[in-house]
Amino acid sequence: MSVRNLQHLFSPNSVALIGASNKPHSVGVTVLHNLLGGGFAGVIMPVNPKYETLEGLHVYPTVASLPTAPDLAVICTPPATIPDIVTALGERGTRAAIVITAGLGAVKDREGVSMKDAMLTAAQPYLLRILGANCVGLLVPAMGLNASFAHTGALPGRLAFVSQSGALVTGVLDWAKSRGIGFSKFISLGDSADVDFGDTLDYLAGDPDTHAILLYIEDIRHARKFMSAARGAARSKTVIVLKAGRAPEGAKAAASHTGALAGADKVYDAAIRRAGMLRVFSTKDLFDAVEILAHTRPLVGERLTIVTNGGGPGVMATDALIASQGKLTELSPQTLERLDAILPATWSHGNPIDIIGDAPVERYRQSIEVLLQDRQADSLLFIHAPTAVVSSAVIAKAVAPLLRDAPQTTVACWLGGDAVAQARDIFSVAKIPTYDTPEDAVHGFIQIVQYRRNQELMMQVPSSVPSEFTPRYAAAQAVARDALSQGRSMLSEPEAKAMLAAYGIPVVETRVAHTVEQAVSAAREIGFPVAVKILSPEISHKSDVGGVVLDLETAEDVQASATAMHRRLSELRPEATLQGFSVQAMARRPEAHELIIGVTTDPVFGPVILFGQGGVAVEVMDDNTVGLPPLNMVLAHDMISRTRVSKLLAGYRNRPAANIDAVCRILIQVSHLVSDIPEIVELDINPLLTDARGVIALDARVRIRQPDTATGLERLAIRPYPKELEEWITWQGGPVLLRPIQPEDGAEHVTFFSALSPEDVRLRMFAQMHALQPSQLARFTQIDYDREMAFIATRKKINGGCETLGVARVVADPDNIQAEFAIVVRSDVKAQGLGTALMEKLIRYCRSRGTREITGEALTQNAGMLTLAKRFGFDIGPDFNSETTALRLDLRNDTADIQKRK
The missing domain is CATH 3.30.1490.20 (ATP-grasp fold, A domain)
Structure with missing residues (x-):
């Protein structure tokens, strides 16, 4: 399940409280007081056979006696009672419940079935969604809903907070309220027996009241569902994660270096990064990150310019930036010349720019104007320490409009207390992120940098089948199966090397x-x-x-x-x-570096790839990073760049740079190997020698086991490019490839869009558009193959390269019940059968996934689309003189058979 019936959970018109009470300090009385005190305008129906009235409300003895089916039920009765209550609610028509009761997993019936499993079984026939059990509850401040036993309410706002920890729920509520921070939704997941992070992310991604999503995560149970939902939400909204549990004890028993090094926290870190979210490490950072990401422009680069009226704060900011692997802007000669003309001779003559403590207001204004015009300055950090020369508030009033309207990302630091309080307020009104110390300001800037990097990684969808080399899959598979047939779980070194060689990895x-x-x-x-x-x-x-x-x-x-x-x-x-x-x-390569590349299997996220500095002291060096397969060159380069050894690989003194691309190719080949061979549990290549000539594996270790039901690509947390869906057809006497779209199709997609006539663009987009915006292009070409599909028709051009002729797109709801489609064919090749071929491909794909129906919408003037839909048996909605017509194809209906179209 996913978003089905969640509207009843988050936007109910009526609430039943099962287990309402007047017993002091009980959950039942606390929830009742919160429901009544929150200002909820809907109907509240207490249920408890022990009472006739509570707080002036009529109390019903049973669920069956309720006058109407409540949209939402809140249950705080003993564990053994809950399955029957859920059944009763389902029969009445309730479709959402919050189970606050704890301990359902520990209490079992006579057959040994836990109350948790019995509860889920009872809910299933009615698609009744359950939040909890063992949760604090739910708050929706805008509608006055406080269905929780929290000690305080929440202010209304645009942040959604989702937490597994009940203690953190109440702590953050108190902390945020004291600082005036409001929420659109405040959700305690508890045990996540049904509604989990994936479900809430899917719902919140489409919630207009939510602008940013904050997650407190202790563990994830359904990796692919979580990754798909997280990537979908992170495309449109800022998602920030506070992940607890950073200790590495989980990898103690690993048989390989990789298993020992790739602890659970590193895997979560890699997953959060790959999903386009930002990870923070404290509650304060959680809300600081929201503010800076909400109030800054999209980052165009990572170079930071620092301007200050004091040398010390500038040095402190620089130290913090370099320690965080940040980059200072190298000022252009023209900028230096212009600064020389307006600053005293004693200015710093470099970045950070110290304009000297006696600076009048005009010097601040002129310096900032010059720096904002430097094309190399991606971002600007303004630091001010109070002086007696001029009021900090006066300076703030002069420079705030410049920083507010700047095309670059700008952050500020006002050092001091009362003397700069008014200046801080001025910057706050101008929506300029402001910090108390230079280090905090730099930390905020680095959060923006990391978020931008993560967003770029989220867009990467590598291929499941390599184009750079042809693996000998059968040979590698035979090595694993032969060893397993002999009862062995470890391959010998020669066997391991034979497996690597089958995937094109050089071995001695x-x-x-x-x-x-x-x-x-x-x-x-x-x-x-x-x-x-x-x-x-x-x-x-x-x-x-x-x-x-x-x-x-x-x-x-x-x-x-x-x-x-x-x-x-x-x-x-x-x-x-x-x-x-x-x-x-012997491999005689005296200038080679020793690296390690390996694979381990995480219990949640499946195969994980490790890269780092190798050798016998690999654990001691602890210089490594992990990533989730599948990989491509961008992702591989990113993994390498996050290690210290990457600086050595870049070359130094007389030692030439190593062939980084060759290392990246090994990472990609290992990614394909572990994706293809489900028997692989752990893999080490250590050392992998690399120098300017390339790479070679000296030693290899592979641990295997019989694969379980989650074999092949299903083990991966991210579904790779499905090359198996590629299909050649003959069209107009020549070969045309129908295949899923890829991020690499971006440039050709722009050309394709440019070849559409203005009228065809209007019919497809329902509006006039002259060009694709970068965000639109990314959305069209960088898709999550687990949730959506876009098939392009492409053919080779006479002068080389390929051209896109048409696109068929379908996006399924998270439950795969309904999928919305759209098709567009290049204007100069319309009415030649290409739309028919794309529609056939789309319908076959949806049927193979078990999608129940395809829906769409077409402008009433789009005769070509309506004709195509009729040909395939779509139900075409009646025309009520509106501008659009609804299209629907029931894939369970025999009349939708493609062959009957003919």
Whole structure:
């Protein structure tokens, strides 16, 4: 389920309180007082057989005795009573309930069924939605609804707050109210037995009363549902997350470096970033982030210009910026020259710009005007410390209009207390984010930077099938299945390398030797020098037992080293089985860096990819980052850039830069490997050597298991580009490809839109448009394949490249009940059968997903669309002299069969 019936939860006309009471300090009396005291204009119906009246209201003995079905029920009765109450509510017609009662999972009936499961079973036939159990409740301040046992109400506002923690709900309510912060919705999820983060995000994304969404998350249970809902909400609204539980204990038992390094918090961090949301780490940051993101313009770059009347605060801001990996603006020669003309000779002559403490108002104004005209200045931080020369309020009045109307992002810091209080108020009225300290101001700016980066990552939808290389899927799959058939969960190093090689990952030549003599023969065949390593299923990290010897130059060296390794293994790990040795060619690359690329399986988000600095001290260095597959070059570069080793890879002194693109390709190849082979649980490539010549894997480790029902792409938290939906057709005597749209189609989509006649644009968009805005282009080409689909018809051009001829788009509701469609064909190729081909493709796709019906809307003048709809059996709504006509196709109806159209 998703948004079905949630309107009854968040916008009820009547509320029944099951378990209403007058017992002091009870939940029943607290909720009743909150319902009555909140100003709710709807009907309130208490239910409890022990009372006849409460607070002047008639009390009903049972749900069945209620005069009408309540839109919303609030239940605070003992756990064992709740399934029957839910059944009774469903029979009456109620479609939403808040279950405040705790402990439903622990209480079981005679058959061992928990009250939680019994409650959900009772609700299912009626599609009755349940918030909770074990929750504080719900507040909708604009309609006076306080269906909670919170100690205070909430002010009306435009923020929605959704929390798993009841304690945080009450704490944030108190904190926000004291600061005048209001809410559109205040939601306590509790156990999330039914309504969860994905459901609330889907609902709030379309809620006109909500401008920003704040989440307090402890855990996520349905990763793909959450990621799809989060990405959908983050496209239109600011979503900020306070995630609790940052300790790394969850990875203690991992068999690989990757499993140990990719702790649960890092995975959540990667998911939040990929979904286009912003993560913060305190309640104060949560609301600070809302203010700065709401009151700043979209960031066009990451360079910050700092202007101040004191050198010290400017240095403090610079230190904070650099410590956060921020970037200072390098002022242009023209800007420096203009500043020289208006500032004293003692000014800082660089960024930060210190205009000196004796600055009059005009110096502030002129300096800011110059800096805002510098094209290299993406953002401006204004810092002021009070002086006796001129009033801070006077300065604020002079510069606030400049900063308010600037095309750049602007933030401010007024240092001090009473002396700058009026200046702060002036900036607050001007909607300029203002902070008390330079460090806080920089932190606010970095939040904008990170949010912008996350929004860009959200738009990335990589392919499920690589175009850069052709993997040998069957070969990799055979390696995994052969090992599992032998009862093994760990691949040998040669097997692991064979799997990597099948996906185009360069590996050093490696051979298996079962005896010391075979190791010597293998070394001679490979050619000296060689490395020799033990093969033992019980030994995950060979170097821990002296199981790796490098740079062996002769056969005698190989024989002696292999014999010694066998002896050491027997002494240190007598229970371990020696299966033999791997012999591999030495990779002589003295300027190479040691990296690690790996995969682990998170219990929530599925496969997770890790990148970082490698080697035997990888855990000690702790320089790594994680990302969710699938990956593309943009996402891979982003992962690399978030590590310290990336600075080394860029080159230094006489050491040339490493081939970063080659590393990115390995990340992408590993992404495809783990997506394709569901048997992979953990994978390590460590070390992966990289230098200017490229990359090569020296060692590899893979742990496998029999896949469960969530195989293949279903394991991934983000659905990749579905290449399997590509289809070649013959149109007008030539080949045309019908395929899902991709972000890379952006430039050609602009060309396609430009080729539409003004009339065709009006018929499709219901308005005149001369060009696609960047936000519209992103929305059309960067889609969530789990929720929507856009098929384009594309063909190769004579002079190279491809051209888009038509687009068919369908967007399903979160429950996949109904999907809205639209089709447009390039104006110069209309009426030649391409619209028919796209419609057929769209209908087949919707049927394959189990969508029940397709709906649409067309202008009454759009004869071509109406004719196409009739041909496919759409029900066409009657024309009531309106401008539009409704279209509907029931996909469960045989008359919608495509073949019958013919």
